[in-house]
Amino acid sequence: EDQVTQSPEALRLQEGESSSLNCSYTVSGLRGLFWYRQDPGKGPEFLFTLYSAGEEKEKERLKATLTKKESFLHITAPKPEDSATYLCAVHPTGTYKYIFGTGTRLKVLA
Amino acid sequence: DVKVTQSSRYLVKRTGEKVFLECVQDMDHENMFWYRQDPGLGLRLIYFSYDVKMKEKGDIPEGYSVSREKKERFSLILESASTNQTSMYLCASSIRDRASPLHFGNGTRLTVT
Numbered sequence: 001e002d003q004v005t006q007s008p009e010a011l012r013l014q015e016g017e018s019s020s021l022n023c024s025y026t027v028s029g030l031r032g033l034f035w036y037r038q039d040p041g042k043g044p045e046f047l048f049t050l051y052s053a054g055e056e057k058e059k060e061r062l063k064a065t066l067t068k069k070e071s072f073l074h075i076t077a078p079k080p081e082d083s084a085t086y087l088c089a090v091h092p093t094g095t096y097k098y099i100f101g102t103g104t105r106l107k108v109l110a
Numbered sequence: 111d112v113k114v115t116q117s118s119r120y121l122v123k124r125t126g127e128k129v130f131l132e133c134v135q136d137m138d139h140e141n142m143f144w145y146r147q148d149p150g151l152g153l154r155l156i157y158f159s160y161d162v163k164m165k166e167k168g169d170i171p172e173g174y175s176v177s178r179e180k181k182e183r184f185s186l187i188l189e190s191a192s193t194n195q196t197s198m199y200l201c202a203s204s205i206r207d208r209a210s211p212l213h214f215g216n217g218t219r220l221t222v223t
Contacts, residue, residue: 014127043114043200044153045213051209087153091209096141096160097168098212102152 002092013078020106021073021086029093033071035064036087038103044087047073049103078108080101097102113137114215116201122221129188131218135199139213140206142184144168144176146197147217153200159184160206191222 003026013019025033032051034045039099048057050066057064061082073086085103092099117132126200133207134140155168157176165176173195177185184203188195200220203213 032211034211036214041217041219042211043202046211046213049209049211050209087151089212095167096158099141100153102150109218 004101010105016077018076023071025090027092031091035090038085080088080108084109118216131186133184136212139203141204143202144186145200175212
């Protein structure tokens with residue numbers, strides 16, 4: 001069964017304290033893996049698409065990486081405005097469905 | 111930028127009412143989706159449409175129906191609202207033919223009393 005698991009569920013960081021969020025996935029075939037940021041009361045905002053193992057994408061303080069079994073979202077020197085829930089989703093081959101993890105709630109303290 | 115617009119940010123309805131949630135996208139995307147999001151359960155797919163007048167049931171279609179009469183518009187209908195349908199409803203769209211990301215609207219927070 002296709003599955004996505006994110007860890008940790010919640011993470012508190014001091015401003016400037018770098019860390020990583022994990023997204024483990026199990027699919028028979030992967031068309032793409034996606035990272036989203038979601039602020040309270042709003043819809044998810046698209047961040048990155050990763051298609052194959054070894055691929056990396058960067059945007060400001062965020063860097064996403066992909067292996068055959070998991071993806072990491074690295075946050076370098078985070079700021080309070082990076083506080084949000086980060087969602088991971090996979091699009092398996094042979095289906096229209098996207099499978100979402102339950103997210104990591106990130107809180108960055110000033 | 112892709113824009114997905116949901117007609118209401120907040121709705122309060124009574125049990126038994128028929129409820130319409132509207133979604134419009136402006137990027138000519140073929141695929142449109144309706145999800146609900148609940149704490150601890152993540153995003154769950156209600157319905158999906160890959161073309162005008164075409165629809166597929168998602169994981170939790172019971173109590174819901176959809177309508178797609180025009181490519182840019184996808185409506186979610188709660189035939190007889192119940193309290194367990196209190197949730198955040200999210201509409202999304204995507205391009206059909208490659209592994210493209212979903213683009214989401216800002217959601218409708220529905221409360222059924």
